[in-house]
Amino acid sequence: MAEQTLSPGPSRAGFDWKRRFPWAHIILRHPQARIGLVIVLLLAAMGVFAPLLVPGDPNDFVAIPNRAPSAEYPLGTDPLGRNELALVVWGARESLAIGFGTAAVAILVATVVGMIAGYFGGLLDDVLVLIMNLFLVIPGLPLLILLAAYLRPSTATVILALALTGWAFHARIIRAVTLSLREKDYVAAAIVAGEGNLHIIFRQILPNMINLIVGGFIGTSIYGIAASTALAFLGLTDMEAVSWGTNLFYAQNGNSLLLGAWWVFVPSGLLVALSALGLAWINYGMDEITNPRLRAERELRNALRGTKLQRVRATPVMRREH
Numbered sequence: 001m002a003e004q005t006l007s008p009g010p011s012r013a014g015f016d017w018k019r020r021f022p023w024a025h026i027i028l029r030h031p032q033a034r035i036g037l038v039i040v041l042l043l044a045a046m047g048v049f050a051p052l053l054v055p056g057d058p059n060d061f062v063a064i065p066n067r068a069p070s071a072e073y074p075l076g077t078d079p080l081g082r083n084e085l086a087l088v089v090w091g092a093r094e095s096l097a098i099g100f101g102t103a104a105v106a107i108l109v110a111t112v113v114g115m116i117a118g119y120f121g122g123l124l125d126d127v128l129v130l131i132m133n134l135f136l137v138i139p140g141l142p143l144l145i146l147l148a149a150y151l152r153p154s155t156a157t158v159i160l161a162l163a164l165t166g167w168a169f170h171a172r173i174i175r176a177v178t179l180s181l182r183e184k185d186y187v188a189a190a191i192v193a194g195e196g197n198l199h200i201i202f203r204q205i206l207p208n209m210i211n212l213i214v215g216g217f218i219g220t221s222i223y224g225i226a227a228s229t230a231l232a233f234l235g236l237t238d239m240e241a242v243s244w245g246t247n248l249f250y251a252q253n254g255n256s257l258l259l260g261a262w263w264v265f266v267p268s269g270l271l272v273a274l275s276a277l278g279l280a281w282i283n284y285g286m287d288e289i290t291n292p293r294l295r296a297e298r299e300l301r302n303a304l305r306g307t308k309l310q311r312v313r314a315t316p317v318m319r320r321e322h
Helices: 020-027 031-048 084-120 124-138 140-150 155-165 168-181 186-194 197-233 242-251 264-289 291-305
Strands: none
Touching: 020 031, 031 084, 031 168, 031 264, 084 155, 084 197, 084 242, 084 264, 124 168, 124 291, 140 155, 140 197, 155 168, 155 197, 168 197, 186 197, 197 242, 197 264, 242 264
8 A cells, every 4th residue: 555645734934934024034134224123122122121120210319419420320310319320211211102102193194194185086185185285384393382382291292292293294105105006906906896995995005005104103203202302301391201301401401511410411312312323224224125226236236245346336127138
């Protein structure tokens, strides 16, 4: 009796994550994006585990004001006599929460409004474009100051104010891409098949804009962190909440720069810049995903590495010989 050979079924060991998640593969192999991802993850972990890293209330008075760094207090104390290390570590939680929260709200609104305007067109498109243009021409900083000054200071208020001034730009981009995608054959096929408008928008068109939306989320996160720091520096947010911006506010009010107390303002300012740098480097990897020419240039440079043609910057083109 002949033996039957059983062919092995699909195995998880053979899962090709590079093909399944090409965006993750591009980001992880991109040097700047990889470093940026490590920076952002470390800052996020610092904020999440702040109660374990520096236990206690960061607003507690611990020593004399503007005390220089020492073994007991590695970053010294601020003008209020608080532990500066605790303020910096706990400040990551508030600043990053505002940045990512602003990006989530702004990109959600921009995606819904932009896709609806681009897909349906007509009068609805005209009205939504008019609203986008109104928010684009309104000066952002004065509106932020008015909203922060007249609304109750809180984290939610800052997120709402920043999202209100940051969604229109991305909505216009998403609308333009939707106008292009709705003319594709697969959208026409879905319409002929009797699919509903919302199904076509969010199941057929939306998956083709994930890279654009993620790039917008990263860019808006940078805007949220920087703008919230500026508002806190002006004293227009909740001063009881510990953030990198409020740390800079008390450093400025306490004349730390004039007194030479660099440890009060340098760490918070450095982390704001570092978080923006990390997110920007991640965005470089996202640019390579959305721009095939950048991918082609990188592949060409890798192929020519070590040769005299390494500095060539061109898109490879295949020509058919007759």
